[in-house]
Amino acid sequence: KYIDKFGYEPKHEIYLRHLKKVFQICKEEGFEPEFWADAFYNTESSKEEIAEIFDGSQMPIYWEYSLTTKEPHYEKMTALKEYAGKVKYAGGCWKWIGYAPDNAYSDSVHRAALEAAMECGGIDDFLITAWGDNGEECSVYAIIPSMWYVAGLLYPCETDLEKTIEELTGYTDAEWRYCDELNHAIPDVKRVSSTAKNLLHNDFLIGLMDCNTPDCAKERYRQMSERFASLAEHDSQFSYIFKAYAALSQVLSKKATYGKRLYKAYQEKDPDMLRKLLDELAEIKVDLKN
Numbered sequence: 001k002y003i004d005k006f007g008y009e010p011k012h013e014i015y016l017r018h019l020k021k022v023f024q025i026c027k028e029e030g031f032e033p034e035f036w037a038d039a040f041y042n043t044e045s046s047k048e049e050i051a052e053i054f055d056g057s058q059m060p061i062y063w064e065y066s067l068t069t070k071e072p073h074y075e076k077m078t079a080l081k082e083y084a085g086k087v088k089y090a091g092g093c094w095k096w097i098g099y100a101p102d103n104a105y106s107d108s109v110h111r112a113a114l115e116a117a118m119e120c121g122g123i124d125d126f127l128i129t130a131w132g133d134n135g136e137e138c139s140v141y142a143i144i145p146s147m148w149y150v151a152g153l154l155y156p157c158e159t160d161l162e163k164t165i166e167e168l169t170g171y172t173d174a175e176w177r178y179c180d181e182l183n184h185a186i187p188d189v190k191r192v193s194s195t196a197k198n199l200l201h202n203d204f205l206i207g208l209m210d211c212n213t214p215d216c217a218k219e220r221y222r223q224m225s226e227r228f229a230s231l232a233e234h235d236s237q238f239s240y241i242f243k244a245y246a247a248l249s250q251v252l253s254k255k256a257t258y259g260k261r262l263y264k265a266y267q268e269k270d271p272d273m274l275r276k277l278l279d280e281l282a283e284i285k286v287d288l289k290n
Contacts, residue, residue: 015039020053027057034059034088037080045083054084061127065092066192068108071115081120088125089117091145091150096133098183098197099248105192106146114153126154137197139241144169145176170236178231179245181224184218185256196248199256207259217256225249251287254280 019035026033037060040050060080065263067073074096080087091110094102110128117123130140144165152161162173169176182196202209228246232239258280265273 015043016045016049016053023053023055026106029057032057033061034061035168036061036063036090037087038063040080040083041076043182051083054236056085057084058084059088059125060084061088061090063090063092063129064113065094065109065129068112070116070119077116077117077120077123081122087120087123088127088159089113089123090127090129091217092129093146093150094133094192095138095140095143096131096136097138097183097192097194098134099137100179100187100245101146102141102180102183102192102198103143103149103166103177104180105145106143107149108151110136110153114150121128121261126150141169141238142176142241145173148173160175169238170234171231171238171242175231178227179241182245182248182252183206185220185224186212187215197275199252200248202255202258202259204262210259210263213256213260215257215260217254221249246290247287251284254284254287258284266284 023033026135040060043050060083062073062077062080064073064076075202077087077089089114091106093106114126128147130147131144132138136157147166147240148161165176166172184195185199186195196211199213225246226250228242232243232246234242258277261273264270264275265277
């Protein structure tokens with residue numbers, strides 16, 4: 001329909017044409033499609049162009065995993081609802097950032113989005129995702145607190161949810177949420193972080209993470225290792241998760257600041273410290289295998 005100065009059709013035009021074709025096929029086959037609708041968030045197409053492809057049988061799925069305030073959720077939900085007459089919400093429990101989750105951050109996003117959905121009205125279809133990007137290292141059970149939190153928002157009841165979590169899993173809500181701490185060893189991280197994974201893979205000789213890693217990280221991970229080891233002693237089918245986190249914390253307590261200490265010892269020509277670090281390197285190798 002439109003051609004830019006380079007002779008190409010704009011992407012939003014291609015997308016709309018494609019979507020219109022797919023919707024037509026679905027209608028012919030008697031399907032009522034659902035689709036992830038983020039392509040409409042920043043489109044250059046007019047509202048009229050978008051609205052004309054809907055006939056009431058399509059369900060746009062609004063997804064957003066990062067916004068912790070109600071207003072932007074509300075604006076996007078409202079826009080999609082105006083186009084299609086309805087909208088479905090998909091949230092996310094943050095487990096795709098490495099070895100540990102971020103239940104607290106998930107809760108803040110879900111709270112804001114569900115408040116927006118209530119205010120928007122007519123949104124009663126919710127989907128909570130638990131993606132496994134980049135290796136799926138984090139157990140899906142580590143996000144039990146945030147899944148439980150969403151359940152409490154969607155289905156309010158007089159049941160003590162925290163007590164139920166403990167009865168079902170052998171761990172309290174607070175003990176599950178302690179798993180988040182693996183990604184918060186660096187102070188003042190305001191948003192979600194992949195600190196534990198980044199530090200585990202941080203190369204000693206390149207040190208991409210060194211400038212952001214405080215000296216206190218060594219002690220913080222040592223304390224975490226002790227706490228996770230204690231939690232791993234619970235009589236629970238989920239104790240293996242805390243055992244794994246105890247081992248990870250043990251490695252990070254030695255590895256997190258290793259590169260900084262190695263660089264300092266080399267620059268100061270401190271042979272005693274270099275020998276000590278060599279011995280520590282052997283310990284890290286053993287911990288990694290375990």
